Amino acid sequence: xxxxxxxxxxxxxxxxxxxxxxxxxxxxxxxxxxxxxxxxxxxxxxxxxxxxxxxxxxxxxxxxxxxxxxxxxxxxxxxxxxxxxxxxxxxxxxxxxxxxxxxxxxxxxxxxxxxxxxxxxxxxxxxxxxxxxxxxxxx
Numbered sequence: 001x002x003x004x005x006x007x008x009x010x011x012x013x014x015x016x017x018x019x020x021x022x023x024x025x026x027x028x029x030x031x032x033x034x035x036x037x038x039x040x041x042x043x044x045x046x047x048x049x050x051x052x053x054x055x056x057x058x059x060x061x062x063x064x065x066x067x068x069x070x071x072x073x074x075x076x077x078x079x080x081x082x083x084x085x086x087x088x089x090x091x092x093x094x095x096x097x098x099x100x101x102x103x104x105x106x107x108x109x110x111x112x113x114x115x116x117x118x119x120x121x122x123x124x125x126x127x128x129x130x131x132x133x134x135x136x137x138x139x
Contacts, residue, residue: 002061002063003061003063004060004061005019005060005061005071006058006059006060006061007058007059007061007073008056008057008058008059009056009057009059009075009127009129009130010055010056011055011056011057012055012056016127016129016130057075057129059073059074059075059127060073060074060097061073062074062095062102062115064102064115064116066078066121066122066123066124067121067122067123068123068124070123070124072095072102072115072122072124073095073127074095074096074097074102075094075095075127075128075129076094076095076124076126076127076128077092077093077094077095077124077125077126077127077128077131077134077135078092078093078094078095078104078122078123078124078125079091079092079122079123079125080092080093080104080120080121080122080123081120081121081122081123082117082120082121091106092106092107092125092134093105093106093107093112094107094128094135095115096112101114101115102114102115102116103115104122107135107136
């Protein structure tokens with residue numbers, strides 16, 4: 001069974017948070033607070049470090065690791081290598097969750113493939129929030 005984990009990119013701090021404690025996933029609140037497990041919170045309603053989903057982007061762990069053992073999350077930018085028709089031998093894509101499956105979508109947004117594919121190597125080279133320069137399509 002895969003581990004269920006999340007990370008959160010804060011638009012306020014311009015920082016990625018790992019090891020989250022998520023409050024309100026059962027629908028108790030529409031915009032529940034998110035806690036960084038690396039920090040201690042005395043009072044969740046008065047602490048300025050408490051953030052809500054609308055303050056950033058929540059990303060789930062896919063359960064897969066890249067060729068270097070790095071965990072792959074939604075929003076990661078991957079370098080994909082392998083002879084996998086109809087793609088080039090090497091291409092860059094973004095991990096997305098679409099219709100119940102994790103996909104890698106090419107930077108043009110015109111094509112993609114399932115994240116899990118034993119015929120190619122995948123390497124996390126960044127994420128779309130902290131490394132937006134990786135999303136630039138060369139012409």
